[in-house]
Amino acid sequence: MRFTDTPELAEWRTTVKGFIDDNWKQGRTDDDEDNPMEEAAPDESRVKPWLDKLADSGWIAPAWPKKYGGADMSVLEQFVLSQEFTEAGAPTSRQMLNLVGPTIMLHGTDEQKAEHLPPMLRGEVAWCQGFSEPGSGSDLASLQTRAVRDGDDYVINGQKIWTSGAHRADWMFVLTRTDPDAPKHRGISYLLLDMKSPGVTVRPLTNLANGHIFNEVFFEDVRVPVRNRIGEENRGWYVGTTTLDFERSNIARVVNIEKQVRRLNRYVKARATAGQPVRDAFRLEMVDRAVETSVCALLSFQVVSIQARGGVPNMEASMNKMYGSELQQRVAATAMHLTGMAGQLRRPSGIEGDLKVRAAMDYMTTVSATIAAGTSEIQRNIIATRGLGLPRG
Ligand SMILES: Cc1cc2nc3c(=O)[nH]c(=O)nc-3n(C[C@H](O)[C@H](O)[C@H](O)COP(=O)(O)OP(=O)(O)OC[C@H]3O[C@@H](n4cnc5c(N)ncnc54)[C@H](O)[C@@H]3O)c2cc1C
Known part of the structure; x- marks a missing residue:
């Protein structure tokens, strides 16, 4: 089994990267990025022109059918797009579009689709x-x-x-x-x-x-x-669960985790170069995070492969959500261990500042990861009952 792009997907990835370079990055390097786990308000002066570009290309809602103004992208093409956008820290759309849009498509009337989908596709509504x-x-x-x-x-x-x-x-x-x-x-x-x-x-x-x-x-x-x-x-519950299924199938999370682990990796190396090597135990902790990140990526691939076959991930989405959100917290804790006192600053200077290792911010903001979109306990209940067929507790 090989987890590499097919030649077609590799070509598609190159196209997407080129689009991002031309329209979003504009000379920025990976190290210039905002910390991905810091939930800052979007910078409208950058976001608006970018969303306009996306709208021109039909990429605001790439997986939507063409008849609703989407690009009819395959699940795998959309996955690559989402990976590259997340990697670059570029927003894909206005807030929550990917939850409410598909719900309206599945359950809305023609009038509701006509009223709400076009402004979403133009990036005009949050x-x-x-x-x-x-x-x-x-x-x-x-x-x-x-x-x-x-x-x-x-x-x-x-x-x-x-x-x-x-x-x-x-x-x-x-x-x-x-x-x-x-x-x-x-x-x-x-x-x-x-x-x-x-x-x-x-x-x-x-x-x-x-x-x-x-x-x-x-x-x-x-x-x-x-x-x-x-x-x-009175049938809104069943419409709402459609929205929740879309929410829990979030596959961008692992890309952010990978970025953060890479950032910590660079940090450990920079410390060694500067004559401040981290303790051995912390190096081993980094190894654990790296292994877990690979596991998390595989869980995300599982969700995507089910979607690509036309299925709806359920237990798999819960496994992905639970494991990924708990890993976000472990990575943040590792960052705190690695950076020590310097990591406690909201905006550190020195090597931590240079490499954008804002350990304290990550540590605080990732607390909510295991609560939002259904707590870890609820995901475990779903895996136990729907996945393993265990009796309800
Ligand atoms: C950052 C963030 C953003 C959010 N954004 C939104 C949003 O935009 N819109 C929105 O509607 N909601 C949003 N939420 C709310 C989120 O969906 C809820 O916080 C979440 O579903 C948990 O509900 P609760 O906070 O009421 O906790 P409770 O349901 O009261 O749970 C309290 C504790 O009890 C545990 N528990 C509860 N029931 C069980 C059970 N049956 N078995 C085992 N343990 C159980 C839980 O796991 C948890 O530890 C957001 C939450 C966060 C943290």
């Missing part, structure tokens, strides 16, 4: 995901945000939490309870909500790295037209 609530995260189906039918509208009251990017989003895809008397999975509807609607309040939540990534969102008598419902009333 979305946010209104699923979690203060009492409903892992047990998402217990959500309480109410949507009550009133003529041609739903009137929404309630609260969402941990809503990434809500402060920059134009639209939210939101799960609401439309039948409080039905069994919990059967009384939920999936709505598209304009964030400028009267009655929407977004309040920032600061994460432990002092960053503003996610928010609380409050709804007070917010009116959403019934035509903005995706799928049938």
Whole structure:
């Protein structure tokens, strides 16, 4: 078995790299990049022209069918594109597009597709995901945000939490309870909500790295037209699980881990050259991270190969998510061990600064990796029940 590109994919990779060099990198080197694990706000002056270029090439949503304005790329071509974009730190699209777009394609009406897909393809709209609530995260189906039918509208009251990017989003895809008397999975509807609607309040939540990534969102008598419902009333849970499947199949994670391990590798070598070799135990720790990164890559290949055969990874997506997010934390811990006191600075100078080893930032920002998109415990439950066929605990 060989994990190398076919000649066609190798050619495609060269094309993608050339496109990135011409339109995104513009003289930057790998060391100039922002730290990939630092969830900084996008620099609009760079992002907007880049997204315009992507839109011109039909690469905002490369895997979408041509009839919806995508490029009809194969799963493997899209994988290569995603690898190279992640490697270069280049955004592929506006926020959440890859979750809500395919969901609308699968479950939306022709009118909804016509209204929402074109602006996504032009990179004009940002979305946010209104699923979690203060009492409903892992047990998402217990959500309480109410949507009550009133003529041609739903009137929404309630609260969402941990809503990434809500402060920059134009639209939210939101799960609401439309039948409080039905069994919990059967009384939920999936709505598209304009964030400028009267009655929407977004309040920032600061994460432990002092960053503003996610928010609380409050709804007070917010009116959403019934035509903005995706799928049938009270069947929104099943639409929502489509979105979650797309979310957990994230294969960009491993590319970021590989970049970080390479960065640490360069750092250890630079220290040795500067006469400050790291302790032997830390070198061995680096070896473990390198081996684990290879395992993580194989788990990602497994997800992609299932998708390439037309299947939907389920247990495999959970394995990939669980292993990758836990590895992100181990890599961050290794960076802390390697850099010692210097690593504790948010913006270190010296060798750490030169090589962009911001250990403390990574250490803090990767804490959330095993929580977002379903905690490690939930992924283990999925692997146990759906993968290994074990009885529920
Ligand atoms: C960085 C970040 C970004 C996020 N962005 C979004 C977003 O954009 N939109 C959105 O809707 N949500 C978002 N979330 C929320 C995320 O989906 C939830 O945090 C996650 O699903 C866990 O839910 P919870 O926080 O309510 O924890 P809980 O569900 O309360 O879990 C608490 C603990 O109990 C454990 N636990 C719960 N149930 C079980 C069980 N059955 N078996 C074993 N252990 C269990 C969990 O693993 C966890 O350790 C984000 C979260 C983070 C960290």
